[in-house]
Amino acid sequence: MAATAVAAAADTKIEKLREAVAKLDEISENEKAGFISLVSRYLSGDADQIEWSKIQTPTDEVVVPYDTLAPAPEDLDATKALLDKLVVLKLNGGLGTTMGCTGPKSVxxxxxxxxxxxxxxxxxxxxxxxxxxxxxxxxxxSFNTHDDTQKIVEKYSNSNIDIHIFNQSQYPRIVTEDFLPLPSKGQTGKDGWYPPGHGDVFPALNNSGKLDTLLAQGKEYVFVANADNLGAVVDIKILNHLIHNQNEYCMEVTPKTLADVKGGTLISYEGRVQLLEIAQVPDEHVNEFKSIEKFKIFNTNNLWVNLKAVKRLVEADKLKMEIIPNPKEVDGVKVLQLETAAGAAIRFFEKAIGANVPRSRFLPVKATSDLLLVQSDLYTLVDGYVIRNPARVKPSNPSIELGPEFKKVANFLARFKSIPSIVELDSLKVSGDVLFGSGVILKGKVTITAKPGVKLEIPDGAVLENKDINGPEDL
Structure with missing residues (x-):
């Protein structure tokens, strides 16, 4: 009886939500239908529970080591034929707010x-x-970045690339208390809405009409990646492998380090390859999930997907990715936004695989500490590609922790006369009011702490190796 009562309550909520959503003029019928479908699944408790004992480590056939992929063709014409089947899609919905910037993060x-x-x-x-x-x-x-991006891409009008832009869906935030859409309660500004995660890329591609256009042009695969991942460049070897083996989906994974313990991983589950995210892990197994012994790889969110397969699955409404509930607060009102992730779609595609790629294909810039890495002598720039300096002997990058004074890009840039040399750096920890002169060289483990109210200036040309600096006297 209890289950029936819960189901009836969910049905009532959905009916009221449906009526309220029908009156929202800001979004299309497709968006309304997609939103209602997502909420219905959420309320019906449609969360496939993972049975921990059934999880298996994927074999090399499922997660293919990069060096065993067939080499890319050496012939120019053969390579051109492969690339003519490809589309590159960058997820460009994010704003640069965490780094103190307005507008799209990609600028x-x-x-x-x-x-x-x-x-x-x-x-x-x-x-x-x-x-x-x-x-x-x-x-x-997303609706947050669309107008700005439209203006920005005009500067590429003379380039030899067709650039298409489209919007992901716009869904209303749900008021937790009564499960009604926030916009129908008078919150008509941007705060009433949210973009429902990058899992929306597949329906949005179809709804925008772009998918049909690409298929008509003979395009077969889309390479999807985050706009802020500098390592996510076209790899002809991966494309060649997928076309040759007719794999409908490929997720690039890379060996996990202690910095990546929360990232999703690939598992074999009931005969299919599947993404396992930390949110799906039972509490008693979280430490096991975070260990780098059992789960050795994590998802880079570089995804290669067959376009015909996307069309087939979207039209059949088969892409039911795990729902990620994201509670927020808007002007003191508790709201819920339901999202999905593109990586979770892997289990719906035929012959889906992972590719265990070199770490160089994962170089995201999420904070100014990442910006320090890519602006330093650790990298050079060739044809738009960020190439790692061969003088760096260690395979991993230095770990960098910068205090809140460095959080915003403008403040970060103001604190360096020039970016220090870090080719031989293991770790850097900076806190307080610290300024760097030009030509500074950092090696080994360096910690710099300015005491409250004290401005600490690292002089031009200073070489700091395995130093712990707490004041001018330590220089």
Missing amino acids: IEVRNGFTFLDLIVIQIESLNKKYGCNVPLLLMN
């Missing part, structure tokens, strides 16, 4: 005055030029 300057978007365009331009192919660039924006 933050990364290196030599180039933004993320500049580098992406230069990379694809050089690919199209080198092979005489036509790889288009798609940008999936």
Whole structure:
């Protein structure tokens, strides 16, 4: 009886929500239907529980080691034929707010005055030029980034790339108390809405009409990646492998370090490959999930997906990815937004695989500490590609922790006369009011702590090796 009562209550909630959503003029019928479907699944408790004992470590056939992939063809014409089947899609819905910037994150300057978007365009331009192919660039924006991006891409109008932009869905935030949409309660501004995660890329691609356009042009695969991952560049070897083996989906994974313990991982589960996220892990197994012994790889969110398969699955409404509930607060009102992740779609595609790729294909810039890495002598820039300095002997990058004084890009840049040399650095921890002179060299383990109310200036040309600095006297 209890289960029936719960189901009846859920039905009532959905009916009221449906009526309220029908009156929202800001979104399309497709968006309304997608939203109601997502909420219905959430309320019905449609969360496939993972049985821990059934989890298996994927074999090398399922998660293919990168060096066993067939080599890319050496013939220019054969390579052109492969690349002409490809589309690059960058997830461009995020704002640069965490780094103190307004507007799309992809327009933050990364290196030599180039933004993320500049580098992406230069990379694809050089690919199209080198092979005489036509790889288009798609940008999936959110309502937060759409207007700005439309203006920004005008500067690429003379490039040899077709650039398409489309919007991901816009869903209303749900008021937790009565499960009604926030916009129907008078919150008509942007705060009433949210973009429902990058799992929405597949329906949004279809709803925008872009999917049909690409299929009509003979495109077969889309390479999806976060706009802020500088390592997510086109890899002809992976594309060749997928076309040759007719794999409908490939997730790039890379060996986990202690910095990546929360990242999702691939498992074999009931005969299929599946993404396992930390949110799905029973409490008693969380430490096991975080260990790098049992779960050795994590999802980079570089995904290669067959376009015909996307069309087939979206039209059959088969992509029911795990729902990620994300509670928020807007002007003191508790709200809920339901999201999905693109990586979770892997289990719905035929012959889906993982590719265990080198760490260099995962170079995200999430904070100014990452910006320090990519602006330093640890990397150089060639044809839009960020290339690691061979003088760095250690395979891993230095670990960098910067205090809140460095959090915003503008403040970060103001604190360095020039970015220090860090090729031989193991770790850097900076806290307090610290300023760096030009030509500073950091080696080994360096900790710099400015006491409250004290400005600590690292002089020009200073060489700090395995130093713990707490004041001017330590320099």
